[in-house]
Amino acid sequence: MSALALRKENSPVSFRPNIIELKALSKHFGKLSVLDDISFKVREKEILAILGSSGSGKSTLLNIISGLLSQDEGTVYISGKSSTSYLGWGKIVYMFQEDRLLPWRTVRDNVAFGLENSQIPKSEWPAKIREVLKLVNLEDFADFWPHQLSGGMRSRVALARSLVAEPQILLMDEPFSKLDAQTRSQLHAELLRIHQLTKMTIVFVTHDVEEAVVLADRVAVFSSRPGRIKEMVDIRMERPRQLTDMGVVRAVQDLRRKI
Numbered sequence: 001m002s003a004l005a006l007r008k009e010n011s012p013v014s015f016r017p018n019i020i021e022l023k024a025l026s027k028h029f030g031k032l033s034v035l036d037d038i039s040f041k042v043r044e045k046e047i048l049a050i051l052g053s054s055g056s057g058k059s060t061l062l063n064i065i066s067g068l069l070s071q072d073e074g075t076v077y078i079s080g081k082s083s084t085s086y087l088g089w090g091k092i093v094y095m096f097q098e099d100r101l102l103p104w105r106t107v108r109d110n111v112a113f114g115l116e117n118s119q120i121p122k123s124e125w126p127a128k129i130r131e132v133l134k135l136v137n138l139e140d141f142a143d144f145w146p147h148q149l150s151g152g153m154r155s156r157v158a159l160a161r162s163l164v165a166e167p168q169i170l171l172m173d174e175p176f177s178k179l180d181a182q183t184r185s186q187l188h189a190e191l192l193r194i195h196q197l198t199k200m201t202i203v204f205v206t207h208d209v210e211e212a213v214v215l216a217d218r219v220a221v222f223s224s225r226p227g228r229i230k231e232m233v234d235i236r237m238e239r240p241r242q243l244t245d246m247g248v249v250r251a252v253q254d255l256r257r258k259i
């Protein structure tokens with residue numbers, strides 16, 4: 001059985017310990033205050049959305065959580081340890097707004113990029129790549145080039161590249177925002193299916209209220225700049241959630257009032 005499948009569990013998210021803890025984070029760029037006194041915890045295996053308007057500091061926060069950027073004040077704890085850089089640690093991956101596929105590499109070799117800084121022996125790469133391409137329904141496209149793929153397929157490759165080293169935490173910065181509504185909705189379903197299998201912790205940034213309600217266990221609502229947490233909203237609804245479900249419609253309306 002694959003390692004991805006082995007992590008499958010049915011325990012409810014609410015009983016899991018915190019894997020990320022932010023304490024009193026603040027960030028300025030020169031005189032511009034971008035984040036102000038941000039504190040919250042993310043539970044292991046939770047899907048947390050960071051929802052806010054453009055320029056409210058959402059990407060800056062993900063950059064700090066990943067260690068790409070340092071905060072001016074406050075602390076980031078991952079699994080109880082404070083550190084300045086976590087990406088190289090192999091447990092956290094970051095999926096950016098653009099898919100960042102390398103055009104001179106095939107799908108297989110783009111996915112291999114996700115293994116290049118990992119501790120996973122090279123002899124295991126082919127099996128890992130096959131497995132993750134299967135997970136994102138691209139097993140027949142390993143030899144394709146990025147220019148031969150649709151936008152949705154490119155996003156799946158980017159997702160496969162993020163997942164191939166089996167991270168515990170996936171940070172996503174509006175990864176599906178450039179896709180059309182139908183493809184985005186397919187990718188949401190795929191992400192939830194993959195989350196069910198792997199039970200990673202996912203923190204994703206969005207300014208799309210519907211995306212937050214369809215995907216998240218909780219939503220951190222950001223104020224406009226400087227970003228502060230206005231409210232943490234629990235989304236307690238069965239999945240899959242359809243945009244036409246009354247509960248979803250109501251949650252979307254409620255959240256719209258809060259941002």
Ligand SMILES: Nc1ncnc2c1ncn2[C@@H]1O[C@H](COP(=O)(O)OP(=O)(O)OP(=O)(O)O)[C@@H](O)[C@H]1O
Pocket residue numbers: 029034052053054055056057058059060061207
């Ligand atoms: N490296 C930087 N140097 C100076 N200013 C920056 C830098 N990075 C971000 N900013 C500024 O910080 C503010 C917050 O930017 P950030 O990208 O975090 O917002 P966001 O909420 O992710 O926005 P969007 O939804 O539009 O992506 C913006 O005003 C931006 O111009």
